[in-house]
Amino acid sequence: MEFLIEAFKKALFLIINLDREFLEIISLSLKVSISALIIASIFGIPLGAFLGMKKFPGRNVVIVFLNTGMGLPPVVVGLFLYMLFSRSGPLGFLYLLYTPTAMIIAQFVLAFPIVTALSQASITKVDPIIKLTAKTLGATPFQVALTIIKEARYGILAGVIAGLGRVMAEVGAILIVGGNIAGYTRVMTTTIALETDKGNFELALALGIILLTISFLINTTLYFIQKKGVPANIT
Amino acid sequence: MTLELIVSKIWKIYNGRPILRDLSFVFDKKEIYVIMGPNGSGKTTFLKICALLETPDKGEVFYLNSDKKRIPEDINLFRKITYVFPEVGIFNASVFDNVAYGLKIRGLKKKEIVSRVEEVLDFVGLTHKKKQDALTLSSGEAKRMGIARAIVIEPEFIFLDEPTAFVDMENTEIVKKILLQIKERGKSTIIIATHDTHFASKVGDIILKLENGKLLTENFA
Ligand SMILES: Nc1ncnc2c1ncn2[C@@H]1O[C@H](COP(=O)(O)OP(=O)(O)OP(=O)(O)O)[C@@H](O)[C@H]1O
Ligand SMILES: [Mg+2]
Numbered sequence: 001m002e003f004l005i006e007a008f009k010k011a012l013f014l015i016i017n018l019d020r021e022f023l024e025i026i027s028l029s030l031k032v033s034i035s036a037l038i039i040a041s042i043f044g045i046p047l048g049a050f051l052g053m054k055k056f057p058g059r060n061v062v063i064v065f066l067n068t069g070m071g072l073p074p075v076v077v078g079l080f081l082y083m084l085f086s087r088s089g090p091l092g093f094l095y096l097l098y099t100p101t102a103m104i105i106a107q108f109v110l111a112f113p114i115v116t117a118l119s120q121a122s123i124t125k126v127d128p129i130i131k132l133t134a135k136t137l138g139a140t141p142f143q144v145a146l147t148i149i150k151e152a153r154y155g156i157l158a159g160v161i162a163g164l165g166r167v168m169a170e171v172g173a174i175l176i177v178g179g180n181i182a183g184y185t186r187v188m189t190t191t192i193a194l195e196t197d198k199g200n201f202e203l204a205l206a207l208g209i210i211l212l213t214i215s216f217l218i219n220t221t222l223y224f225i226q227k228k229g230v231p232a233n234i235t
Numbered sequence: 236m237t238l239e240l241i242v243s244k245i246w247k248i249y250n251g252r253p254i255l256r257d258l259s260f261v262f263d264k265k266e267i268y269v270i271m272g273p274n275g276s277g278k279t280t281f282l283k284i285c286a287l288l289e290t291p292d293k294g295e296v297f298y299l300n301s302d303k304k305r306i307p308e309d310i311n312l313f314r315k316i317t318y319v320f321p322e323v324g325i326f327n328a329s330v331f332d333n334v335a336y337g338l339k340i341r342g343l344k345k346k347e348i349v350s351r352v353e354e355v356l357d358f359v360g361l362t363h364k365k366k367q368d369a370l371t372l373s374s375g376e377a378k379r380m381g382i383a384r385a386i387v388i389e390p391e392f393i394f395l396d397e398p399t400a401f402v403d404m405e406n407t408e409i410v411k412k413i414l415l416q417i418k419e420r421g422k423s424t425i426i427i428a429t430h431d432t433h434f435a436s437k438v439g440d441i442i443l444k445l446e447n448g449k450l451l452t453e454n455f456a
Contacts, residue, residue, distance in 0.1 A: 136286070
């Protein structure tokens, strides 16, 4: 008990003092996860929109794959990417292993199915009358698609934020491809894993508190997005 | 420019049952046409085919310009035609933005959009609601918004399917006034499907009855 309280005190001390190493780790975590998420959204939202609006043979197969992808075990993603990027792997010549770029790619792989599948689901749910209404008011097919995406905006945003929640919390994939190199590829979750292993609880605890706070903020945002749709401009 | 709608020998068959059979008609007046008929007689089917939202199984529907030349079916033609559904499709946005939609997608300048939208909102009596979330409007208000959104784009053809469905007497009266005023402007052909006989006799210049897949002229005393 004594030791727990002591560790908590030191952790809070680290947070309050804005320790440099501590801040660097948080900032890299955010950079990696947010970059991965932006790239996942750039590809995932249009793909989700396409899947949500167009019927074509094999569409259901794609959707089942995406839903499976939503639950991909991060360590397995890490393993595959490690094999791709390792010196003797097919993409070894890119020298990406143990770089923040590799970590972004790994988190992109994890976030992409979530963003895509949740975008698709919310776009499919848009009332067909919206499409007809846009059309009868003179929208071109492209404008109709944009209007439908806009109608689904809260669901899409919820998907993006759910993706952020997942990548911020995962450790398996980035640990394998990033290597947890101090000052270069250490992020919150990998540091927690390593420092705990070393019995170095204060830094781990401090980061744990920050991670929980971020997760709390993400979920609060998600809650409000889903609850309260503030009307915005159309198109 | 004046547009004419030609319906030529159209057939529409659902599950082996002809809903429209060899139906021909010319809509060439800037007046109010009312199409009546019981439930299931094919009014909506006919209106959608006329508005180019559906295609007939046989026959043709096309529009002519003032030189009696056939207009190609492209976005320029679609932008001259609009359709108000019985259950108005509402965008998750303010009343103002809903009404502004057709103008925004046509790339009009903001200033012109604001003045035109405000004018029609005033016209349908929704000025005080312009900032309200459109999804919270009552059915009667939603109907008026649907009409405002359609007329703001100054279409040459307006199709209204059951404009008085879900609407109380007071709002029906307002819808009637709005439609008569649009007619007075003389810029649009208005085609209404309804089974509200009273409403039809009040607004209709030309009353048609859909019966056994044919369109008949009806006389109201
Ligand atoms: N897509 C469809 N598939 C099969 N049958 C259809 C389809 N659309 C319409 N029908 C049938 O065609 C007939 C005419 O329908 P329509 O909606 O045009 O009638 P309506 O005159 O508008 O009726 P109401 O007054 O109830 O609106 C109905 O029997 C309907 O079931
Ligand atoms: Mg109908």
